[in-house]
Amino acid sequence: MAIADYALARPRGRRTVDEVSRASGYTPEKLAQILPSETFSVLADDETPWGLGLDAARDLLRRSPVPLDDIGLVLYAGSSEWGTPFWSPAAKIAAELGIGNAHCFEVSNFCNAGMVAVKLADEQVRAGAHRHALVIVSDRLSQLVDYSTGYFELFNFADGAAAVLVSEQGRYEVPAAAHHTDPQWVDSYYGVLREGEVKVERGEKLDGLGEAFLENFTGLTHRVLGEIGATVDDVDHFLVTHGNQDTQRKFLAELGVPESRSVFQYHLDGHLGGTDPFHALRELEEAGRIRTGGLVLVVTGGSGFTWGVTALRRV
Numbered sequence: 001m002a003i004a005d006y007a008l009a010r011p012r013g014r015r016t017v018d019e020v021s022r023a024s025g026y027t028p029e030k031l032a033q034i035l036p037s038e039t040f041s042v043l044a045d046d047e048t049p050w051g052l053g054l055d056a057a058r059d060l061l062r063r064s065p066v067p068l069d070d071i072g073l074v075l076y077a078g079s080s081e082w083g084t085p086f087w088s089p090a091a092k093i094a095a096e097l098g099i100g101n102a103h104c105f106e107v108s109n110f111c112n113a114g115m116v117a118v119k120l121a122d123e124q125v126r127a128g129a130h131r132h133a134l135v136i137v138s139d140r141l142s143q144l145v146d147y148s149t150g151y152f153e154l155f156n157f158a159d160g161a162a163a164v165l166v167s168e169q170g171r172y173e174v175p176a177a178a179h180h181t182d183p184q185w186v187d188s189y190y191g192v193l194r195e196g197e198v199k200v201e202r203g204e205k206l207d208g209l210g211e212a213f214l215e216n217f218t219g220l221t222h223r224v225l226g227e228i229g230a231t232v233d234d235v236d237h238f239l240v241t242h243g244n245q246d247t248q249r250k251f252l253a254e255l256g257v258p259e260s261r262s263v264f265q266y267h268l269d270g271h272l273g274g275t276d277p278f279h280a281l282r283e284l285e286e287a288g289r290i291r292t293g294g295l296v297l298v299v300t301g302g303s304g305f306t307w308g309v310t311a312l313r314r315v
Helices: 017-024 047-062 089-099 108-124 208-226 244-257 273-286
Strands: 002-009 013-016 040-043 071-078 103-108 133-136 161-167 172-181 188-195 197-202 237-240 295-302 306-314
Touching: 002 197, 002 273, 013 017, 040 047, 047 071, 047 089, 047 133, 047 161, 071 108, 071 273, 089 103, 103 108, 108 133, 108 161, 108 172, 108 188, 108 295, 108 306, 133 273, 161 273, 161 306, 172 208, 208 244, 208 295, 208 306, 237 244, 237 273, 273 295
Parallel strands: 071 103, 071 133, 237 295
Antiparallel strands: 002 161, 002 172, 013 040, 133 161, 172 306, 188 197, 295 306
16 A cells, blocks of 8 residues: 655745744844744635645645545544634545545644554555545644744744545555654643633643654664664665754764755745655655655654654655
């Protein structure tokens, strides 16, 4: 079973580092440590995360048309804050696309959710339950940040969407994936209602979260490679969630992997949530850097805290 195709969508809005500086009190020079892009993607006033996901899905199905009645699963992946409570963005997108025979539901696992949804879709297609599954990855992360709180590590939160078609045959096989949650960090971040808007609040700051990222990233990497009988040297590229470039560099150094075998896009945009790896994958494809049979590891992490590693092999 495989990822047949995928499409990306960015919103029309942009926010500048100068705007964040004025709202937060941090200097542009300080903000450049986490926002070297100077501007980043945010939803415009008339845009919604599900609408952006719909744009990506429409683009995907124009490029890779399949019978809509053969799409048996529609998953919407993100951080559970869709903008409209008690409502299903997966069902809404299915309705807009004319998909009438699918099971539609949401996968909430923060910036790890996209690859979890791909794994779930792959398992169901592999089991023969569906011929095709559609995964939508979208969030409104930028709208959840209150810059006046001073939570510097959140200031690169940006918005984007991806749509992924999982089918019996495709461009990338999914030979293995592994995910792990360490619940001791569950209260590190949580949402609060502030002046009628949901914002991210930070709980008691415990020591060791950075080390937990490295331990889980490396541990899950070796676990997935063990499942498919491969080693670190067999991996062509490591695609890492773009939340923190220092963490990405430390992870690669821990494995003894040069940065040339990864993708760094921090100078292009902010942290686009679960869509980060697909933007990195697109860069590799456009540069002709993925060979037939090439192995790519997608390394993700999200609040909760959950970490994941997914293996993709180019067909």
